Amino acid sequence: QKKELFSLKGLAARTKNGQTIKLLANIGGPWELPKALEYGADGIGLYRTEYLFLNRETLPTEEEQFQAYKEVLAKMEGKPVVIRTIDIGGDKNMPALNLEPEMNPFLGCRGIRFCLKNKALFTTQLRALYRASVHGQLKIMFPMISSLEEFRAAVKCAEEVRAELIAEGHSVSGRVPIGIMVEVPSAAIITDLFAKEVDFVSIGTNDLIQYTLAVDRMNKQISHLYSPFHPAVLRLIKLVIDQARKGRIEVSMCGEMAGDPRFTSLLIGLGLESFSMSPSALLAVKKQIRALKNSTAKALAKKVLALSTAEQIRAALEDKEERSD
Numbered sequence: 561q562k563k564e565l566f567s568l569k570g571l572a573a574r575t576k577n578g579q580t581i582k583l584l585a586n587i588g589g590p591w592e593l594p595k596a597l598e599y600g601a602d603g604i605g606l607y608r609t610e611y612l613f614l615n616r617e618t619l620p621t622e623e624e625q626f627q628a629y630k631e632v633l634a635k636m637e638g639k640p641v642v643i644r645t646i647d648i649g650g651d652k653n654m655p656a657l658n659l660e661p662e663m664n665p666f667l668g669c670r671g672i673r674f675c676l677k678n679k680a681l682f683t684t685q686l687r688a689l690y691r692a693s694v695h696g697q698l699k700i701m702f703p704m705i706s707s708l709e710e711f712r713a714a715v716k717c718a719e720e721v722r723a724e725l726i727a728e729g730h731s732v733s734g735r736v737p738i739g740i741m742v743e744v745p746s747a748a749i750i751t752d753l754f755a756k757e758v759d760f761v762s763i764g765t766n767d768l769i770q771y772t773l774a775v776d777r778m779n780k781q782i783s784h785l786y787s788p789f790h791p792a793v794l795r796l797i798k799l800v801i802d803q804a805r806k807g808r809i810e811v812s813m814c815g816e817m818a819g820d821p822r823f824t825s826l827l828i829g830l831g832l833e834s835f836s837m838s839p840s841a842l843l844a845v846k847k848q849i850r851a852l853k854n855s856t857a858k859a860l861a862k863k864v865l866a867l868s869t870a871e872q873i874r875a876a877l878e879d880k881e882e883r884s885d
């Protein structure tokens with residue numbers, strides 16, 4: 561079966577009707593690039609930059625970050641690379657940052673909230689990103705955005721950094737799209753408003769599930785409640801895709817659901833055209849895509865959205881996956 565998957569490497573991610581789906585890779589650092597390239601990723605849909613800050617006493621310098629971002633951009637040779645600004649807090653604590661303990665870290669000072677409170681750290685990362693922007697096709701993505709005000713404040717920082725670099729004589733790419741992770745329900749619900757201001761959105765289902773269902777993604781006691789099949793999760797995903805398409809902005813998905821072949825047909829049926837996942841999942845998802853008729857995907861989406869429980873939805877999707885094998 562592995563051999564069969566490997567035979568898909570050079571083939572297009574195209575449905576039976578000829579619709580091309582973008583398959584991007586999630587990476588945690590430059591060391592995952594060879595695998596992403598080997599499995600034929602069309603680009604990087606999520607570069608988690610947290611690793612630069614992990615397990616160390618001091619913060620990474622602008623130069624160190626610049627080198628890492630430049631390496632990824634250069635090695636992707638002009639393919640799009642979405643680099644997410646640091647997403648710390650919650651489950652991702654970092655000794656170098658001396659974070660204060662919080663009662664509810666997942667609802668606390670994490671992601672963009674942390675960056676907006678620690679401007680020097682944020683600015684250093686943004687400087688490194690914009691300096692690296694001339695080495696490839698960079699897109700910047702902010703995590704944990706929950707309101708327009710937050711997005712605007714982050715963009716203001718980015719614009720200031722950009723102007724400062726230009727004033728210093730650095731060269732900076734003329735066009736660096738800025739987008740957001742949609743992983744907080746409040747952001748999902750106002751996707752139509754975001755669509756007027758952002759260049760793209762990427763659905764982060766790992767957090768979107770935890771915040772929609774009020775189920776801590778790390779808590780083993782309640783892991784049975786953490787379900788991507790919950791109808792509320794699917795309705796939110798549909799809302800984000802619909803509103804992003806209506807607002808004519810690019811929409812992608814970079815949470816675990818994107819790399820789970822049980823959801824491939826459903827998501828395409830809902831109108832998703834771009835998926836980002838761990839490189840090792842790319843071929844199994846491509847296999848689903850190549851076997852898919854768009855009319856079947858549409859019908860599946862309609863059927864699944866009419867179901868009322870996670871169990872019914874799981875059964876419908878798993879049954880469908882078995883039959884396509």
Ligand code: PEP
Nearest residue numbers: 743764765766767814815
């Ligand atoms: C997500 O929340 O779906 C996501 C991709 O981000 P992370 O897993 O890094 O929180």
Ligand code: MG
Nearest residue numbers: 743764766767
């Ligand atoms: Mg997340």
